[in-house]
Amino acid sequence: MSILKGYRVLDCSIAMAGPFAAQRLGDMGADVIKVEPTTGEWQRHTSAGAAYGNVINTSFLSLNRNKRSLAVNLKDEEGKALLYKLVATADVFLQNYRPGVAERLGVDYETLKRIKPDLVYVSMSGFGETGPYAKRPGQDLLLQSMSGAMRSTGIAGTPPQPAGQYLVDAITAYTAFEGALAALLHRERTGEGQLVQINMLDAIVANQMQEMTVYTQGLKPQRRSEEPHGHCYIRAPYGVFQTSDSFITLVTPHLPTLGQVLGVPEFESMVDEVDGHTLPQRDFIFRVTREKLLEKTTSEWRQIFDEVGFWNSEVYGYEDVVNDPQIVHNETFVEYEHPSEGTVKTPGFPIKFSKTPCEITRHTPFIGQHTDEILAEIGFSPLEIASLKETGTVAATTGEKK
Structure with missing residues (x-):
């Protein structure tokens, strides 16, 4: 049995950091319900590298396995009431709305804890819920630029060097995942839910624990070399x-x-x-x-x-990574069948449990694929579900190929 089987997570997040954190919980067996607009989450409509699939693009595909999709209009009063009914069955609520949006939608922590007092509510933001930067967009490259990390590599006199991945999003996702697990452990011990706040700026700064302390405690400034040295605090070479060939x-x-x-x-x-x-x-x-x-x-x-x-x-490229013998030995990548995208090969589970292994039990869902199923679980009749679809409060699709 998977380690989080029996826990329900409501994933109201978009883009990368939130969905990635929720996917990790799903990989460990939680019932993750992706609560998305009736037109689909933002990431369904854009993809890194313009890599579009048959129905689901690769960016969305990569971040939303092991989830069910409920497509609902939260600006609709019936939709909001529906969500409240679902919250009463949930263990974790995860969102990364811009500061103030959760309150306007009526899905802030204070509102939801009255429905489910022991709810673990994970709120993710770019810079924090309050403060001078609270309303700034929490975008990965912007956060990299403010983290200080860009000035630790590259050549003196040249532009600061960003990472070749969505580094802040990934680190924030793992921080939120860690926070959710810790809060669930606290709830198991005490019966208490709580608000867990994660922001991207703090996450990327804390990830530079060693470098930042070299500066704050060792008083060593970042000084980039005239050559492309790998890190300003590490000795040469x-x-x-x-080389002559690569x-x-x-x-x-x-x-x-x-x-x-x-x-x-x-x-x-x-x-x-x-x-x-x-x-x-x-x-x-x-x-x-x-x-x-x-x-x-x-x-x-x-x-x-x-x-x-x-x-x-x-020095590997991605084509080298996927074929490396240690990668193959570790079973770093997993494959599963998707009804519209065919065989999906993607990074798997970096944590190995001897008794509660991670597994893929659900493919990345279509928009509202599980709307009927989820609503039935919380007491809606077939007639009520049909009525909600007619009014546009909820949506359901089967994901036919384009």
Whole structure:
């Protein structure tokens, strides 16, 4: 039996962070009901890389497995009453509306806890529920730019460097997932529900625990090198280097040994934690290493570096990741059949439980695919459901191919 089987989660979130957090709860067995507008959640209508499927685009597909869909108009009084009836059966309510929207819709924590006093209410925002930035849009790249992280990599004098993934969204999702689990544990011990507030800015700052403390406690400013050094607080050489045929990553090798391997006498008298951290020497070390690594292939350098115990790796693209033998061994990716999208291959479950394994029991739903089913569970008759559809309070689709 999955570890969260028997818990019900109402997912009223959009875009990436909220749906990703809710999907993790679904992967662990919770009954996750995606409460979305009758026209479908925003992410159904846009996709990263313009990767559109037959009915469901890949962005939505990737973030909404193990959920049921209830399509309801929450601006409609009947729709709101319907949601309240559903809240009475729920354990977790998750939303990432802009500050103030939940109150206007009547689905804020104070309102819902009167319906379900032990409800775990997870509220996600960009910058916090209050404060000078509360109304700013919580978009990933904007948060990356305000996190300080962009100035830890890249070359001095060039634009700050964003991450190659939706980093803040992902970290916020895992923070919300962690918060929901902790609050459920508290409820198991005490019977009390509570409000759990997560904001993207705090999540990405807290994720830089080590770097931020180096600055606040160690008083070391971020100083980027003139070379594309991998991190402003790590000694040289640390980064990605071109070889004669591709690229290799080299991580803080012992400098005297590196000098012997590369035939660079200047390195042989250097002290790792002194010269490797000194900015002028750091640039010199990087430049010389870069020039030397052009002389052999990645495979040749990897064999040499492995023999002397240097940390190194080839640089993967996604096509390399999915075929890597360790990835295959770990069963990092899972496959399942979807009625409109065919065989779906996607990252699976990063947490392994010996007694309560995660599994995919529901494919990513169509808009309102489970509307009838969910309403019947909370007491609506077939005639009442038909009437709600007629008035546009709810919607249901079967997801026929385009």
